[in-house]
Amino acid sequence: VLTDFVVGEQHGFDIKQLGKLNQLRGKLQISGLENVIDPEDAMAANLKAKEHLEALSMSYGQWREMDGSITEAHVSILEALQPNRKLMRLTIKDYRGSSFPNWLGDHHLPNLVSLELLGCKLRFRLPSLGQFPSLKKLSISGCDGIEIIGMVMS
Template structure:
């Protein structure tokens, strides 16, 4: 099975492709090349490749299909040589094709999302991954039917709208590769979330880690960063990681290393102790932890299903947990843990 960038891709035989086109009839259309054919009014699904010369013309034709349900747009070329999806282009598009359920601008030359996105009341799926978008308009928060929002590698994105908690049907939120500084204060109300790739504890917002408390449908992988900003172990307890039985991979990381006094170091021990994951967890990463000892749950058979353990930059520890308590462990990575002198007694 072919892979690219860590993802699996499937190749469809030409005969199967021809059959799919025949069955779908006029409802599905692929637009690429220099020519833009007349688009049947019955078309509901369009994949379109834009280039510098005719991007405007293609989108103008597409905007006339008011009953369109799905639109996938890809950009031809690289950098500034790609067609730019300006706010004017979006305003024209969003004011006319109001029945869209799915919209993808992934990889396009897009730096701003127009306020008119609010017109797409039926939108369930929005993919803005790999774009240069720096912020999302508050108007996106009225898309109450939105279930999937993909923002992967939007490296200029630093915050989410304040009304983000209004997206009550959101199930999948991909923030991997963004530079979000803090989570919205009421994100814990999105209890339908099943995928949340990143949870960032902002500076002076350590209490916000409690917002994880009700998100017990989370599954797959979760990265929690900014743990140095959590001050009160009670807030860490309220995050309720132990109840997240569907999580398979968990990464917990702290900010850049700096010297700390003993009281702060001990507080970090209590906080990480309170962040005990569910016993179903399979992969665990702890990065730049500042405590003087590892939590008790990293031993005593609390994580019997662990297959991967990474301890990175945990400088203050002199003793590793007893690795023999992980019978299914296949990957062990220890890096930058300069103080380790002792490995736990139980090795088998």
């Protein structure tokens, strides 16, 4: 049972290793996402096909950029890590992008009951909470720069 996957800088510890593990069940924590350089590698992890995952935690460590700037690749990497539609709990830790991925706001996660955003920095806009009809718990902690939290319920 794989519950924690740490993305490393060395060959063999890249996120592509998750690609064929489509029978993962329950909870998966992916840490070290700051080590993912290529959005194609993130796409190869194929999180969308892991239909038995109920909870996903994605966390970033220390960013290498001293000025806090994030390249477009970092935003594209999180976009490529789109989870399956059945996901019930999602945690994103220490994300530094200028926007959240499109899949977080397009009714892609209709079964999401818990969303946690922890330590996310820079300016970003949250999707309308109406995009999550099953949401029961929203936790935002240590997130500087949230511009707007859309409250429109659909």
